[in-house]
Amino acid sequence: MNYTPRLPQRNHNLTPVSPLRELLVLLGGLLAIIAIVYLLLGLGADLLVSHISPATEQKLATIFSSRFSPSKKQTPREKWLQSIVDTMEEKGCVSLPYPVTVHIADSKVVNAVALPGGRIMVFSGLLDIVRSKNEMAFILGHELGHFKHRDHLRGLGRGLVFAFLSTLTGSTEGGIARLAARTVQVTESGFSREQEAAADAFGLQMINCVYGHVGGATDFFTHMPKKLDPGHIGHYFASHPENKKRIQALLALQQKMGYRTGPLTPLPPPKKQR
Numbered sequence: 001m002n003y004t005p006r007l008p009q010r011n012h013n014l015t016p017v018s019p020l021r022e023l024l025v026l027l028g029g030l031l032a033i034i035a036i037v038y039l040l041l042g043l044g045a046d047l048l049v050s051h052i053s054p055a056t057e058q059k060l061a062t063i064f065s066s067r068f069s070p071s072k073k074q075t076p077r078e079k080w081l082q083s084i085v086d087t088m089e090e091k092g093c094v095s096l097p098y099p100v101t102v103h104i105a106d107s108k109v110v111n112a113v114a115l116p117g118g119r120i121m122v123f124s125g126l127l128d129i130v131r132s133k134n135e136m137a138f139i140l141g142h143e144l145g146h147f148k149h150r151d152h153l154r155g156l157g158r159g160l161v162f163a164f165l166s167t168l169t170g171s172t173e174g175g176i177a178r179l180a181a182r183t184v185q186v187t188e189s190g191f192s193r194e195q196e197a198a199a200d201a202f203g204l205q206m207i208n209c210v211y212g213h214v215g216g217a218t219d220f221f222t223h224m225p226k227k228l229d230p231g232h233i234g235h236y237f238a239s240h241p242e243n244k245k246r247i248q249a250l251l252a253l254q255q256k257m258g259y260r261t262g263p264l265t266p267l268p269p270p271k272k273q274r
Helices: 019-049 054-068 076-090 133-149 151-168 175-211 231-237 243-257
Strands: 101-105 112-115 119-123
Touching: 076 101, 076 119, 076 133, 076 175, 112 133, 119 133, 133 151, 133 175, 151 175, 175 243
Parallel strands: 101 119
Antiparallel strands: 112 119
16 A cells, blocks of 8 residues: 655644734734823823923923023014013913913924923924914914913823833834834824814914904915925824814804904014024
8 A cells, every 4th residue: 555645734833824914913913002002191191281380380391491592682573472472461362370481493494382381482484484463473372272271281291101102112213113103193193183273273262362353363374385284194194284174173163253354464574683
């Protein structure tokens, strides 16, 4: 009788599942765990924000003072921006537990940020595209909204959580760390878009309080450089909502609140920086 070697129908040393599929499942599970941990730690950071006193926030402000190094004497443009914020406070449009100071950073970046301790940092790139005082008032009112809602502290807390998770996942240059960072970014962008929408609504309220109308409130989004607009797809990976959606939301809120549209106040003539 001839011997015919046969392999067993099932080799227990080999998995019937594709190794690539197993890798994707494991990687997906890891990213899901990272996202869940980030959400839980982020929620914990948000809860702590409500317990941060104005005095503690002032101490946190010293972390940023060395980075931006704002001059003690305000420039003419800084004084102009400061006068807009002061008007909002004098008219009772906003009430904060500390005074707000506006500084200008020499940068082509088209942005403004609210920093701990009542500082608004406006980048000169933003000033280059602003076309009316009303438009600038909306932008500053938007930043005041971040202070009112304490978004600036939530962002700081979540940034610390992200740094902690980056350390756990290894070097920030590694592929897994970059993929984890993208997962956290998508998770976080939903929170940020909600905060930006709330700040937009607050800015609309501020400009109406100052001028009695909301003329110029959406102008910044209409002539913002297109490359800065996240668009339909980028919207899901960006902290700021798509410009078109922001305009639609503001117009809808304007109609709901019964705000009227009025004339724009021109910008003051440019003055040479000192």
